[in-house]
Amino acid sequence: xxxxxxxxxxxxxxxxxxxxxxxxxxxxxxxxxxxxxxxxxxxxxxxxxxxxxxxxxxxxxxxxxxxxxxxxxxxxxxxxxxxxxxxxxxxxxxxxxxxxxxxxxxxxxxxxxxxxxxxxxxxxxxxxxxxxxxxxxxxxxxxxxxxxxxxxxxxxxxxxxxxxxxxxxxxxxxxxxxxxxxxxxxxxxxxxxxxxxxxxxxxxxxxxxxxxxxxxxxxxxxxxxxxxxxxxxxxxxxxxxxxxxxxxxxxxxxxxxxxxxxxxxxxxxxxxxxxxxxxxxxxxxxxxxxxxxxxxxxxxxxxxxxxxxxxxxxxxxxxxxxxxxxxxxxxxxxxxxxxxxxxxxxxxxxxxxxxxxxxxxxxxxxxxx
Amino acid sequence: xxxxxxxxxxxxxxxxxxxxxxxxxxxxxxxxxxxxxxxxxxxxxxxxxxxxxxxxxxxxxxxxxxxxxxxxxxxxxxxxxxxx
Ligand code: SF4
Numbered sequence: 001x002x003x004x005x006x007x008x009x010x011x012x013x014x015x016x017x018x019x020x021x022x023x024x025x026x027x028x029x030x031x032x033x034x035x036x037x038x039x040x041x042x043x044x045x046x047x048x049x050x051x052x053x054x055x056x057x058x059x060x061x062x063x064x065x066x067x068x069x070x071x072x073x074x075x076x077x078x079x080x081x082x083x084x085x086x087x088x089x090x091x092x093x094x095x096x097x098x099x100x101x102x103x104x105x106x107x108x109x110x111x112x113x114x115x116x117x118x119x120x121x122x123x124x125x126x127x128x129x130x131x132x133x134x135x136x137x138x139x140x141x142x143x144x145x146x147x148x149x150x151x152x153x154x155x156x157x158x159x160x161x162x163x164x165x166x167x168x169x170x171x172x173x174x175x176x177x178x179x180x181x182x183x184x185x186x187x188x189x190x191x192x193x194x195x196x197x198x199x200x201x202x203x204x205x206x207x208x209x210x211x212x213x214x215x216x217x218x219x220x221x222x223x224x225x226x227x228x229x230x231x232x233x234x235x236x237x238x239x240x241x242x243x244x245x246x247x248x249x250x251x252x253x254x255x256x257x258x259x260x261x262x263x264x265x266x267x268x269x270x271x272x273x274x275x276x277x278x279x280x281x282x283x284x285x286x287x288x289x290x291x292x293x294x295x296x297x298x299x300x301x302x303x304x305x306x307x308x309x310x311x312x313x314x315x316x317x318x319x320x321x322x323x324x325x326x327x328x329x330x331x332x333x334x335x336x337x338x339x340x341x342x343x344x345x346x347x348x349x350x351x352x353x354x355x356x357x358x359x360x361x362x363x364x365x366x367x368x369x
Numbered sequence: 370x371x372x373x374x375x376x377x378x379x380x381x382x383x384x385x386x387x388x389x390x391x392x393x394x395x396x397x398x399x400x401x402x403x404x405x406x407x408x409x410x411x412x413x414x415x416x417x418x419x420x421x422x423x424x425x426x427x428x429x430x431x432x433x434x435x436x437x438x439x440x441x442x443x444x445x446x447x448x449x450x451x452x453x
Contacts, residue, residue: 001397003375003416003428006435036371066408089421090398091370117422118416119404142371146423153389194371196428199416220373249433250418250426259407259425285406349370 003249007221008044010366016226017049020233023301027053028236029185031178031321032227033171034192035062035349036220042354044222044325044365054229057185057321058175058351060277061192062092063139065343067167067348068273072097077164077302078134085128087121088136089112092144096340118150120208125154125162134296137164143195144168144285147186148266150288151294165214166286170197173283174201181212182324188232190218190225193247193309198263200255204243212241214335219247222365238287239330275343312341318351325352332356373420375428378413381405401431 032038038058041047047056060066072095081101087103093103093114094136108113111131112320115121118135125133135149147164154162171192178186193203198215204215214235218228228246233297235242245251263285272284287295312330315322325331325344335341344350383390390405394417401419408417408424411435417424 003433012440019443034371119422134395140371142420148422190435192371223436248435249429256407256426258409
């Protein structure tokens with residue numbers, strides 16, 4: 001596939017690994033923010049191509065993994081209502097709530113459907129006027145314009161049986177929270193390319209200045225990630241801290257302005273709870289006044305007891321890069337993708353599941369060998 | 370979750386009333402309808418990056434070669450060093 005295969009070229013990867021080795025003098029820890037990047041790194045065995053001085057830390061960048069248990073419980077309570085068609089991206093179905101997940105709610109009779117796009121939920125609402133269609137709006141900035149558009153369009157069409165259960169999270173505040181942590185180990189970030197396709201990278205400029213930490217906007221293919229590591233190590237070794245753009249084929253400094261306008265029209269920034277990390281101020285999105293009628297939390301009030309994390313799970317530490325999945329006593333025995341104790345074991349973009357799936361045997365994703 | 374796939378625009382349709390812009394996108398043979406409202410500058414033949422049914426950006430063909438250009442420059446620099 002064009003713009004995919006060429007970035008999996010094994011020979012170019014060798015040259016980049018060689019270049020990284022050549023410039024590396026000191027030990028550095030580099031965090032890739034996005035779970036999609038974690039997936040590529042583990043799947044293609046990129047860590048084996050790096051010099052021993054470089055440690056990649058897998059960040060909190062999986063919206064599925066950071067959706068709080070309380071919200072999963074709320075989703076299940078809404079989905080169990082007989083009039084509701086509950087729609088979600090597939091990844092969310094196995095995320096554990098306090099007593100069950102959405103998949104087992106479906107087995108109990110809830111009408112839960114997996115959709116590819118929020119626009120498909122609109123179609124369902126038009127076709128089923130006697131039902132209530134609720135879409136689980138999970139995601140980072142990448143997904144926010146799509147979810148915003150679904151509500152925006154529902155409002156214009158006067159579609160009254162559609163609503164969103166909003167669990168949107170924002171990336172830069174989480175990066176600031178990681179940098180503020182007393183356990184901070186991160187020397188540089190690879191920023192999530194698709195978040196930046198929407199938001200650009202102006203937001204990172206104050207972070208770089210405040211924390212003196214290099215941030216390289218990076219794509220998702222193996223060569224992109226090696227190139228991002230190269231650019232980050234070059235900055236670290238030269239004592240620079242700047243925002244650089246590795247993913248220039250897609251990302252511009254200002255981002256996608258029409259998409260940002262749509263987000264700002266429908267959503268406003270608010271505090272958000274991150275599973276395993278806790279509350280982070282101004283790190284989430286909620287529906288703005290004009291669109292609040294589309295908020296499933298207001299349409300279907302539920303009283304749920306506060307949820308608790310299962311005792312063994314160290315997901316919070318894993319998501320902040322303080323511990324690795326293999327450090328978890330439950331990893332691979334009591335906690336597996338079939339029976340996840342914590343969210344990072346659910347989605348293949350979660351660090352725990354990525355390690356479990358590709359443990360010790362990276363898949364051959366390379367071309368040109 | 371933030372997965373986005375590049376595909377080529379085959380056709381574009383504008384719907385004035387809802388200010389919607391839609392298009393058919395070819396993903397290495399498979400075709401899909403995609404919302405193009407966030408890529409007003411894109412035209413037929415351009416590659417866009419598609420996420421949950423929405424084009425989120427146009428792929429810049431010249432920039433797409435940047436990584437290979439810098440690899441070549443690195444190679445040349447090293448060869449020159451070897452000659453010194
Ligand atoms: S392996 Fe399972 S229990 Fe351990 S941190 Fe990961 S998700 Fe939590």
